[in-house]
Each structure stands twice: as C-alpha cells, then as structure tokens.
Amino acid sequence: xxxxxETTGREVFAKxxxxxxxxxxxxxxxxxxxxxxxxxxxxxxxxxxxxxxxFCSNNYLGLANHPEVVKAxxxxxxxxxxxxxxVRFICxxxxxxxxxEKTIAKFLDVEAAYTFVSCWTAxxxxxxxxxxxxxxxxxxxxxxxxxxxxxxxxxxxxxxxxKTVYKHSNMGSLREALEKATKNPLVNGVMWVVTxxxxxxxxDIAKLPEIKELCDxxxxxxxxxxxxxxxxxxxxxxxxxxxxxxxxKDIDFYTGxxxxxxxxxxxxxxxxxxRGMEMIVQRARPTLFTNALPVTVACSANKAIEILMNxxxxxxxxxxxxxxARKGISEAGFEVLESPTAICPIIVHDTAKAIAMSKRLxxxxxxxxxxxxxxxxxxxxxLRVQISAAHETEHLDKLIDCLIKLKAEQE
Ligand SMILES: *Cc1c(COP(=O)(O)O)cnc(C)c1O
Numbered sequence: 209x210x211x212x213x214e215t216t217g218r219e220v221f222a223k224x225x226x227x228x229x230x231x232x233x234x235x236x237x238x239x240x241x242x243x244x245x246x247x248x249x250x251x252x253x254x255x256x257x258x259x260x261x262x263f264c265s266n267n268y269l270g271l272a273n274h275p276e277v278v279k280a281x282x283x284x285x286x287x288x289x290x291x292x293x294x295v296r297f298i299c300x301x302x303x304x305x306x307x308x309e310k311t312i313a314k315f316l317d318v319e320a321a322y323t324f325v326s327c328w329t330a331x332x333x334x335x336x337x338x339x340x341x342x343x344x345x346x347x348x349x350x351x352x353x354x355x356x357x358x359x360x361x362x363x364x365x366x367x368x369x370x371k372t373v374y375k376h377s378n379m380g381s382l383r384e385a386l387e388k389a390t391k392n393p394l395v396n397g398v399m400w401v402v403t404x405x406x407x408x409x410x411x412d413i414a415k416l417p418e419i420k421e422l423c424d425x426x427x428x429x430x431x432x433x434x435x436x437x438x439x440x441x442x443x444x445x446x447x448x449x450x451x452x453x454x455x456x457k458d459i460d461f462y463t464g465x466x467x468x469x470x471x472x473x474x475x476x477x478x479x480x481x482x483r484g485m486e487m488i489v490q491r492a493r494p495t496l497f498t499n500a501l502p503v504t505v506a507c508s509a510n511k512a513i514e515i516l517m518n519x520x521x522x523x524x525x526x527x528x529x530x531x532x533a534r535k536g537i538s539e540a541g542f543e544v545l546e547s548p549t550a551i552c553p554i555i556v557h558d559t560a561k562a563i564a565m566s567k568r569l570x571x572x573x574x575x576x577x578x579x580x581x582x583x584x585x586x587x588x589x590x591l592r593v594q595i596s597a598a599h600e601t602e603h604l605d606k607l608i609d610c611l612i613k614l615k616a617e618q619e
Contacts, residue, residue: 236560236563242255242575243255243256247272247273248262248265248472249262249272249598250262250596250598250599250603251603252265252575254575257570257573259573260573260574261573261574261575261599261603261606263574263575263594263595264576264592264593264594265472265594265596266436266472266594267468267472267596268440268468268594268595268597269439269469269470269516269522269596269597270599271469271471271472271512271516272471274511274512274515276511276515277471277512280507280508280510280511281473281504281505281508282504283507284304284503284504284506284507285503285504288302290503290504291499291503292500293499294499295495295496295497295498295499296495297489297495297496301500302500302506304507304510305500305501308323308501308506308510308513309321309322309477311513312464312479314517315446315513315516316447316479317456317457318456318457318459318462318479318480318481319482319485320479320480320481320484320485321477321478321479322477322479322488322489322495323466323476323477324477324495324500325474325476325500325501326465326467326474326475327433327435327463327466327475327477328354328476329476329498330464330476330478331352331355331358331433332354332357332358332361332494333478333488333494333495334431334461334463334478335362335369335400335402336358336361336362336365336366336492336493337488337491337492338461339362339366339398340397340398341368341369341397342395342396342397342398343370343397343398343400344370344389344395344397344399344400345359345362345369345371345372345400345402346372346373346374346382346386346399346400346428347371347373347401347402348373348374348376348402348403348414349373349374349376350376350377350404350407350409350410351402351403351433352408352433352435354433355402355463359371359402368394370389370392370394370395372385372388376407377414379419379422382419386399386401386422386426386428389426390426398428399426399428399429400429401419401423401428401430401431402431402433403419403430403431403432404433404436405432405434405436405438405448406436406437406440406441408435408551409583410551410553411436411545411549411551411552411553412549413437413451413547413548414432414448416432416448416449416452416454416458417452420458429461430460431459431460431461431462431463432447432448432449432461432462432463433462433463433464434448434464435464435468436468436551437451437549438464438465439469439470439516439523440526440549441549442523444516444517444520444523445520445522451548459480460481461478461479461480461484462477462479463476463477463478464476464477466501466505466509466512469512470512470513470516471505471508471512471513473505474501474502475501475506475509523597525597529595529596529597530552530595532601532604533552533595533599533604533608536605536611537552537607537608539608540615541612542554542611542615543555544593545590550594550595550596551593551594552592552593552595553590553592553593555590556578556589556590556591558587558589559578559580559581559589560580561589562578562579562580562589562590563578564578565614566578568617569611569614572610572613574606574610576592576593577592578592579592
C-alpha cells in the first residue's frame with residue numbers, strides 16, 4: 209500500500225514520543241533503571257556501584273531473601289511447574305493458591321481472600337465488580353494510583369456508578385462528601401469509602417477509627433489498601449487497623465500486596481466477606497480473563513506470611529530500627545517527617561537537589577531514592593529512606609555516616 213498523506217501514523221507517533229522523551233531528559237526527569245546483580249537484602253549489589261546499603265526497598269521485614277521463603281518457591285516450581293497456562297476458572301486452582309488465600313484470611317482475621325498477579329490487578333477487580341449503578345465511591349485525594357484507576361474503570365464499566373474525592377485525611381471533608389451523597393437522589397445503592405492505610409510519600413497513616421465511625425454513621429462500606437502497612441503496622445504486623453486496636457472485620461474489604469513486606473516477589477489480594485470473594489471469583493474481569501499468580505510466588509508468599517505470624521519480633525525489630533534511624537537522621541541535621549511507619553521522608557524541597565543527593569549517597573555506598581515533582585507537590589522534593597528489619601546497627605550507622613558526610617559537603 210502506498211500512502212499519499214504527508215505524515216503517516218508511524219511518523220506522528222515517532223515525533224510526539226521523541227518530543228516527550230527529550231523533554232524528560234532536558235528537565236532531569238528521565239528515569240534510568242539501576243541494574244541489580246544480587247538479591248534484595250539489608251545491602252544489595254548494584255552494577256557500577258558494588259555492594260550498597262539498601263534503603264529504598266519495601267522489603268520491610270527482610271523476607272525477600274529469607275532462605276525459607278526462597279526454598280518454598282523452589283519446592284513449588286518443582287512440584288507444580290511454572291503454571292497452568294490458563295486462568296483459574298478454566299484449568300483450576302493449584303493447592304498453594306488455596307493455601308495462600310486461607311493464610312491471608314487467617315492473617316487478617318476475615319472470612320476469605322482471593323489472590324491476583326498484583327495489588328494493582330486486585331484493586332482493579334474490586335470496584336468495577338462489586339459496585340452497581342446507584343453506588344458512589346468516596347476516596348482520599350492522596351490514594352494510590354490503582355485505586356484512582358479502579359474508580360474510573362467502575363464508572364465507565366457501570367454507568368450510574370459515581371465517584372468523589374475528599375481532602376487528604378480530612379474528616380470534615382469526608383463527612384461533607386457522605387452528607388452530600390446521602391442527599392443525592394442518584395445515590396440509592398452502596399456508599400463506599402476507600403483509603404490507603406499508609407500513604408507512601410509522606411509515610412502518614414489514615415485515621416481509620418474516625419473513618420470507620422463516619423462509615424457507620426452513614427451506613428457506608430469501608431475498603432483499605434494497606435500495601436505499605438501490612439507487616440509494618442500494629443504489634444504483630446497485621447496492618448494499620450491493628451495499630452489502632454481495630455479488629456480485622458472492622459474493615460469490609462482489604463486490598464494488599466505480596467510484593468512488599470510479605471515476601472517481595474509479586475502478587476496482590478482482596479480480602480473480606482465470603483460473599484464478596486465469591487462475587488470476585490464469579491464476575492471479576494481480572495479473575496476471568498487473566499492468569500493466576502505464578503505458583504512459585506504463591507508458595508514463597510505463603511511462607512513469608514507464616515514466618516511473620518510465627519515471628520512477630522521481626523515487626524518489633526523494624527520498629528526499633530526505624531526509631532534508631534530517625535534519631536540519627538535528625539542528628540545529622542536533616543528534616544525528617546514524623547511518622548509511625550517505616551518510611552522516613554527527608555524533605556529537601558528542590559527536585560534537582562533531591563536527585564543530586566541521591567546520586568552522591570549512592571557513590572558513598574547507600575541506596576536512597578529522591579522523589580521530586582510531579583510525584584510529590586512542587587517544592588516538597590525529598591529523599592525517601594525506607595527501613596527494614598533486615599538492617600543491623602552497622603547498616604543504619606553507615607546510612608547516618610553517609611548523611612553526615614553529605615551535610616558537611618553541602619556546607
Ligand atoms: C505498592 C502499592 C500498590 C501496588 O502493589 P503491586 O502488588 O505492586 O501492584 C498498590 N497500592 C498501594 C497503596 C501501594 O503502596
């Protein structure tokens with residue numbers, strides 16, 4: 209086929225794509241992926257830098273390279289092969305998936321759970337499947353991108369599902385949204401409130417008891433994505449609800465990831481009522497049209513949760529490490545945001561400065577990532593230090609020494 213038009217689609221695509229990419233390079237926003245040459249642990253091996261202290265992973269409990277977690281994965285792949293080469297409703301479910309879902313339900317003390325290849329996929333299953341026309345979803349403005357996209361999808365797939373946003377952790381704003389929805393004649397189904405448990409950029413936590421109280425007052429259902437809270441918050445690492453002394457069943461639906469504290473491989477889950485999970489199995493597009501979590505990952509994740517349930521002292525060690533690191537970072541002369549989580553954001557304001565500091569820290573031997581605009585609001589660029597139970601005092605001391613050096617160089 210010959211084309212007579214001046215520009216083909218391919219040319220248009222090449223031109224606009226190259227423009228965007230060039231702009232990212234020019235404004236210092238182009239992401240270069242580091243190459244990792246060994247497992248993720250208290251330290252890790254980076255191409256070009258050698259072994260560096262790792263402070264940017266969500267490996268909060270140090271389970272990503274735990275020998276038993278690794279062994280469970282190997283045994284899983286040896287027993288079951290790589291996968292079913294199919295979705296679960298056609299070929300069936302491997303035993304380890306059923307076991308993992310039982311373990312998650314037990315861990316969270318809810319009736320049932322169902323797993324997916326990621327928390328992103330799990331969340332995408334939640335609202336489009338469980339909402340019906342006449343429902344409204346009310347979301348914290350700083351919720352994770354997967355929640356935002358799941359809400360958008362729900363309103364597109366089911367016309368008549370509505371969505372609205374409340375100001376971050378602002379209970380007056382949430383009450384206003386609930387009040388408004390109550391008076392809206394088009395809202396005649398279920399009101400859903402959804403929040404992250406731990407917000408990833410600030411490390412702050414949702415006011416779950418107050419949110420729950422408002423939900424009860426207005427008869428709304430509550431969904432919590434506790435991806436950064438699971439394994440971290442609460443005496444035994446159950447999550448943000450445990451931090452507040454709430455019961456597992458106080459939350460209607462959990463979404464969570466297996467790709468952070470719970471093994472760090474990949475995978476996500478929904479957990480809550482049995483009827484909710486049945487509906488997900490019957491109707492959710494991400495269960496009907498896409499494969500299950502790889503069986504080896506299911507085995508590793510199950511082992512990771514078992515270790516956490518048997519060794520709650522890991523959560524305490526993480527908490528002690530966080531306290532030690534926070535104190536050291538402050539004493540090094542940096543402004544670290546107060547938070548009860550394992551996320552320690554050091555505010556440096558300027559994006560270019562955050563990136564330069566992150567680069568210098570890597571040269572000094574610690575791996576900390578800088579976040580700037582547009583990931584965080586303009587003027588609030590930061591280094592995000594993440595602490596793990598895998599860290600020993602020597603690792604934390606190295607981080608603090610490097611920060612002290614960096615401070616001296618800046619002055
Ligand atoms: C990390 C994160 C996710 C994504 O988890 P995946 O399993 O990698 O898809 C979802 N929600 C929140 C709140 C997160 O922090």
